[in-house]
Amino acid sequence: MGMTRAGLTGVTVIPEFFQVEGVEAVLDNFQRRARVDAIATSPYVMMPMPDGQGGREPPIDAGAGSVRLLDRPLWGRRELFVRTAPSFAADSSLYRGLRYQPAAADDSRGRRAMSSPTRSGPRSRAA
Numbered sequence: 619m620g621m622t623r624a625g626l627t628g629v630t631v632i633p634e635f636f637q638v639e640g641v642e643a644v645l646d647n648f649q650r651r652a653r654v655d656a657i658a659t660s661p662y663v664m665m666p667m668p669d670g671q672g673g674r675e676p677p678i679d680a681g682a683g684s685v686r687l688l689d690r691p692l693w694g695r696r697e698l699f700v701r702t703a704p705s706f707a708a709d710s711s712l713y714r715g716l717r718y719q720p721a722a723a724d725d726s727r728g729r730r731a732m733s734s735p736t737r738s739g740p741r742s743r744a745a
Contacts, residue, residue: 628656633705634664634675638692662702666693672701 629648636644636659648654664675675698676686687696708720 626655627653628658629654630658633659633662634692634700635690637664661705663705664692664700664702666695667699667701669699672699674698675700 629652631644631648639647645657648657665672675692676688678684679686692698692700704721704723707723710719713719
């Protein structure tokens with residue numbers, strides 16, 4: 619869940635919850651319930667797909683996930699098939715000569731942007 623170190627409480631949030639619930643709702647929920655000071659996420663967007671296409675959410679996880687449902691729905695469903703794509707086009711010159719190469723961006727970036735603008739700077743705590 620969270621990690622506390624030197625007065626900082628941080629969590630990792632998968633980006634699809636920002637996409638579905640909105641940035642403000644996710645941030646407000648964490649601040650109200652857990653007094654979170656820092657959030658990390660991943661640079662991808664997720665798109666719901668027709669049943670049987672893409673990957674299952676929640677993932678199968680060695681068979682255990684086939685009976686598992688999401689605790690919080692995504693796009694109104696507790697079990698669905700999805701596809702992910704990078705949320706930005708990486709600068710390939712930064713990876714020249716390296717074994718690791720980032721995934722290529724596709725047209726999904728603009729179509730499935732976050733549903734709410736991000737808030738910059740520190741958030742004030744509500745009383």
